Amino acid sequence: MTAVIRNIDVFKAMEIWAPKHLAYDWDNVGLQLGSFHKPVEKVMVSLDVLESTVEEAIDNNVDLIIAHHPLLFKSIKQLNVDTAKGRIIQKLLQHDISVYASHTNLDAANGGVNDMLCDLLGIQKREIMDNNYTEKLVKIAVFVPHKHANDVRDAMSKQGAGHIGDYSHCTFQSPGQGTFKPLDGTNPYMGTQGEVAFVDEVKIETIIPAAKQMPVLDAIIDAHPYEEVAYDIYPVENSGVTYGIGRVGTLAEKITLEELCDRVKTAFAVQNARVTGDLAKEVKQVAVLGGSGEKYISRAKQMGADVYITGDMTFHAAQDAQAMGLSVIDPGHHVEKVMKEYTKTYLESHFTGKEIKVIVSKANTDPFQFI
The missing domain is CATH 3.30.70.120 (Alpha-Beta Plaits)
Structure with a gap:
């Protein structure tokens, strides 16, 4: 008789890869809504948990959503189903869909979001930008x-x-x-x-x-x-492995900043990217931080980066980077969507031969469009 897979089995699998203790203390990771013990046959991996994501999960008879961005990031003081957040929670409960978030712990993990982004860009010999946990x-x-x-x-x-x-x-x-x-x-x-x-x-x-x-x-x-x-x-006094967010590494050969922009757009499947600096400048040392990384521009420069790839760069932070001679490529926060396919592959490998199906959300949760 085939053993029943429960939500907690999927949570444990995710925490082998991205343990919860790697998350920053301001983050909210783990079970967001639902049950540890509910049997699960179908899992959907998503970057976000929006109404479109939930509708997609309902249409596909999904039991569990594994998301990168937490559904419940800030505390809720009332559950008003007339609001978007309230409707999302109501639909999830009505359809018995659990939600689990793996956020900054998946950013920091070996093979996590920042390594995924580096893999797609061909960045080698990586170092961690911000160490936040040593075993x-x-x-x-x-x-x-x-x-x-x-x-x-x-x-x-x-x-x-x-x-x-x-x-x-x-x-x-x-x-x-x-x-x-x-x-x-x-x-x-x-x-x-x-x-x-x-x-x-x-x-x-x-x-x-x-x-x-x-x-x-x-x-x-x-x-x-x-x-x-x-x-x-x-x-023992031996030092364990250090984990953290962001990576700084090297390209196989020097390319121009413009060529790197083209590579970023192709690798991350985005139509546009904001960039600062001389497009003809040759770059080789590259810093990468998925999500919002503007507060690490000084760290990227200290570690010898020629260019810093991150999202949500604001006007004055971009000016500061330019003043210190650091080029910036901002392809948007949404490039963290790369975690969907990687997570699907990981879970399928972990549960090989088990009665569980993993799908990737096709809902577009990027709030921006370019006209």
């Missing part, structure tokens, strides 16, 4: 019989233990002998009640992000043959 690490050591060592190690690795750079399954193991005495009421995997057992075991130890401690422990316990699993956890 705390712990070391875990578990004692397991020899013949179960591989199973336990694999289970740990699948939950994020022993990942160092581009390597997984990074552990150290040492042989030893464990002892235990099963007491009344036990059902030991090996040994006899009332007698001390001596068992040849392996000690597997590795580094894990502190945020993944509980999933790793659960995986160890599920894979381990013993009723009671022996393990140690202790803090």
